[in-house]
Amino acid sequence: MKKNKKNKSIVNKKISRRDVIKSIGYLAIGALASPALIRSAHAANPIKVGVISPLSGAWTVYGKAHIAGFELAVDEINAKGGVLGRKMELVIGDSKTEPRIVVEQANRLIRNEKVDFLAGTFSSAERNAAGPVVKALDKVLLYPTFYEGQEKEYHPGVCNKNIFMFGPEPTQQVWPHMEYMMNKFGKKFFMIGSDYAWPRVTNMVTKRKLKELGGSVVGEVYIPFGTPQYESVLRDIRKAKPDIIFHSLTGSDTVNFRQQFAAAGMKEDFALWTVDDEEVVTTGLGPKVSGNDYVSFDYFMSIKHPNNAKFLKNFRKKFGQDALMNTVGVAMYNAAHMAALAIEKAGKLDTASLRENLKGISFNDAPQGPVTMRKDDNQIIVPSYLMQVNPSWTNVGNMFNEVQSFQKVVPLAARCSLPL
Amino acid sequence: MEFIGISIDVFLITSTLALAAFGLAIIYGLIGVINMGHGAMLTLGAYLTWYFMSLNIPFFLCIIFSGIGVALVGIALEHFIIRKFYDRPFDTLLLTWAFFLITTEVIKIIFGTDFKNIEAPIAGAFEVFGVNIPAYRFLVCLFTIFLITISNIIFLKTDLGIKIRALIQNKEVAGLMGLDINLTYKAVFCFGSFMAGIAGGLIAPMLSIDPYMGNIYLVRSFFVVIVGGVGHLLSGTVIGSFLIGGTETLFAIFSDQVVSQASVFLLAIVLLRLRPNGIMNKKDV
Numbered sequence: 001m002k003k004n005k006k007n008k009s010i011v012n013k014k015i016s017r018r019d020v021i022k023s024i025g026y027l028a029i030g031a032l033a034s035p036a037l038i039r040s041a042h043a044a045n046p047i048k049v050g051v052i053s054p055l056s057g058a059w060t061v062y063g064k065a066h067i068a069g070f071e072l073a074v075d076e077i078n079a080k081g082g083v084l085g086r087k088m089e090l091v092i093g094d095s096k097t098e099p100r101i102v103v104e105q106a107n108r109l110i111r112n113e114k115v116d117f118l119a120g121t122f123s124s125a126e127r128n129a130a131g132p133v134v135k136a137l138d139k140v141l142l143y144p145t146f147y148e149g150q151e152k153e154y155h156p157g158v159c160n161k162n163i164f165m166f167g168p169e170p171t172q173q174v175w176p177h178m179e180y181m182m183n184k185f186g187k188k189f190f191m192i193g194s195d196y197a198w199p200r201v202t203n204m205v206t207k208r209k210l211k212e213l214g215g216s217v218v219g220e221v222y223i224p225f226g227t228p229q230y231e232s233v234l235r236d237i238r239k240a241k242p243d244i245i246f247h248s249l250t251g252s253d254t255v256n257f258r259q260q261f262a263a264a265g266m267k268e269d270f271a272l273w274t275v276d277d278e279e280v281v282t283t284g285l286g287p288k289v290s291g292n293d294y295v296s297f298d299y300f301m302s303i304k305h306p307n308n309a310k311f312l313k314n315f316r317k318k319f320g321q322d323a324l325m326n327t328v329g330v331a332m333y334n335a336a337h338m339a340a341l342a343i344e345k346a347g348k349l350d351t352a353s354l355r356e357n358l359k360g361i362s363f364n365d366a367p368q369g370p371v372t373m374r375k376d377d378n379q380i381i382v383p384s385y386l387m388q389v390n391p392s393w394t395n396v397g398n399m400f401n402e403v404q405s406f407q408k409v410v411p412l413a414a415r416c417s418l419p420l
Numbered sequence: 421m422e423f424i425g426i427s428i429d430v431f432l433i434t435s436t437l438a439l440a441a442f443g444l445a446i447i448y449g450l451i452g453v454i455n456m457g458h459g460a461m462l463t464l465g466a467y468l469t470w471y472f473m474s475l476n477i478p479f480f481l482c483i484i485f486s487g488i489g490v491a492l493v494g495i496a497l498e499h500f501i502i503r504k505f506y507d508r509p510f511d512t513l514l515l516t517w518a519f520f521l522i523t524t525e526v527i528k529i530i531f532g533t534d535f536k537n538i539e540a541p542i543a544g545a546f547e548v549f550g551v552n553i554p555a556y557r558f559l560v561c562l563f564t565i566f567l568i569t570i571s572n573i574i575f576l577k578t579d580l581g582i583k584i585r586a587l588i589q590n591k592e593v594a595g596l597m598g599l600d601i602n603l604t605y606k607a608v609f610c611f612g613s614f615m616a617g618i619a620g621g622l623i624a625p626m627l628s629i630d631p632y633m634g635n636i637y638l639v640r641s642f643f644v645v646i647v648g649g650v651g652h653l654l655s656g657t658v659i660g661s662f663l664i665g666g667t668e669t670l671f672a673i674f675s676d677q678v679v680s681q682a683s684v685f686l687l688a689i690v691l692l693r694l695r696p697n698g699i700m701n702k703k704d705v
Contacts, residue, residue, distance in 0.1 A: 056525075056528075057632070058632055060528065060533040060630065060631055060632070061533055061534055061535050061630055195677070195678060221676065221677065222676065222677065222678070223677050224677055226635070226636045227636075227681070228436075228627060228637060228640075229432075229436065229668075231429035231432060231669065232429065232669055232672030232673065232677075233672075233677070235425060235426075252535075252630050252632070252633060254628075255627070255630075256626075256627050256628055259625075259628070260554075263540065263545065263554035263556065263557060263626070264545060264553075265544075265545040266552070280534065283534065284534065284535020284537050284629070285537060286537040288539060
């Protein structure tokens with residue numbers, strides 16, 4: 001019995017010759033393979049961008065141009081060798097036009113897919129939903145859509161140091177053209193918009209300038225999503241006798257309203273100025289319904305700038321001659337390029353350095369002309385165009401006639417605690 | 421003057437609602453299938469109409485073709501799936517919702533996701549007491565009245581109508597008396613889908629055509645059918661539409677859109693509490 005215990009207590013393993021040869025073999029293979037291992041790991045490590053887009057649900061119609069802009073930019077960036085030697089790769093999340101799904105997708109993209117930064121969301125409601133997520137998980141969100149401006153009470157959907165705004169806000173999209181419209185048509189505004197953050201705050205900001213210029217609001221109506229019949233609204237408009245109908249409806253409601261507005265013969269009596277209906281919607285309306293109405297954005301397919309000609313050529317080569325592009329798609333395009341420039345400038349990729357280097361960056365090849373991201377409040381400085389719809393348009397090429405434009409409109413400082 | 425304007429608006433809204441809900445009144449009202457795909461049928465009708473219009477076929481023929489198209493889809497749906505679920509209405513809810521999802525995605529694949537546009541075949545408006553009524557709108561309303569009247573005649577005065585009513589009242593006895601139950605169910609489902617297709621096509625010039633357009637009328641159609649009374653094809657649909665459409669219009673005069681649309685829900689709850697079988701409160705047709 002003593003003998004057994006002694007045998008068990010000491011583990012006496014001798015190193016055999018076989019073991020030595022095996023380990024030398026492994027070391028050799030490892031040494032030979034390691035440069036290849038390290039190199040391929042580095043090269044195969046793309047920059048992952050999470051793109052959240054409304055590919056289904058009520059705003060499916062907007063999803064295509066939204067993603068197309070970003071995809072085109074990524075193709076161009078990768079064709080030049082990528083950023084810091086790494087290719088950019090899209091990971092797409094469908095928001096289904098629902099803010100709560102945006103939260104899910106943002107979490108999934110950041111936590112599971114481990115994206116480096118996010119781009120997209122479309123509506124202000126979606127962006128406001130993503131706000132807390134990008135704040136908590138500390139990732140940058142590049143937001144493309146024209147929106148209502150940054151007011152402190154909507155933090156962290158706005159006034160969020162991680163969210164960069166690549167679309168214009170009302171002091172750029174609306175204010176520069178108000179004097180012209182009021183001088184031409186009159187001072188009474190009837191405001192009609194969808195019932196959520198963007199139209200409400202846009203109207204609030206517009207009213208500030210309206211008061212300054214001596215105008216008045218004779219009606220303000222907010223329409224819940226999915227309203228098919230507009231008889232009562234049309235009746236209200238007739239009663240109020242406005243000079244200008246200031247329109248911020250969105251989705252299919254805008255088409256429903258404008259169709260019924262035109263069918264009731266009201267186009268002759270009132271001027272309509274929309275801040276929502278870009279190429280996609282106007283195509284859906286047809287020339288009879290959309291003719292002679294006014295639209296204002298920072299970008300139109302028909303603007304004459306050498307950058308735009310080049311951009312549209314590449315865009316159509318990739319997506320077809322009939323593909324539609326709009327201010328949001330172009331903002332996604334600009335966002336991708338500006339993020340790439342910022343990462344190159346920083347020499348590395350992490351949220352803090354991306355944030356610091358996006359501030360103040362300029363992009364000279366933007367389709368609408370050179371644009372700059374303002375330092376203090378993450379707001380982009382873009383041109384502002386007022387267009388009138390050609391009553392006999394046949395395609396996007398002859399859809400809009402320029403009424404007036406400003407190459408660079410500096411917006412009001414964001415109403416947050418600055419700098420962000 | 422304003423009263424006349426409001427009455428005209430109510431008339432237009434009621435008829436449009438009745439038209440949109442009619443297909444559901446047939447499918448849900450008569451044979452108890454909770455058709456959550458009703459919106460998809462309207463959408464499909466609109467897209468088919470757009471497609472036929474792009475082939476330069478005259479508008480009213482397009483409408484009929486789309487009706488036939490949706491009826492064919494309806495027959496397929498009924499034959500392969502719904503047929504086995506007539507005594508399990510809540511399962512039909514899920515099945516028809518799946519139909520909606522699949523149809524919408526197929527529409528997106530075939531037609532793309534852009535807005536499509538159909539111009540009203542009759543342009544212009546005429547003025548009645550200071551209110552501009554679009555000519556096309558008015559014609560659609562007249563057509564709706566005609567449609568519902570014809571359907572009612574078929575339902576009450578013809579052989580087919582008697583068969584359908586027998587089927588609804590007592591399925592087993594009707595079968596014993598020699599009625600071909602399966603065929604009658606198919607005929608009704610086919611007719612309901614046909615109506616939904618026609619409605620989608622007729623409404624298309626008044627609305628934006630996108631893959632989800634029909635769903636605007638989905639919940640409203642259910643309200644119309646339930647408030648009007650399940651099974652009362654003519655009276656129920658018309659009175660239901662009048663109550664739903666009228667309430668919305670009336671409340672919109674005094675308050676904003678959110679309140680007026682919410683008041684429709686409130687009205688439906690109150691009415692159903694007082695009259696569980698619908699406003700007519702009769703059990704039979």
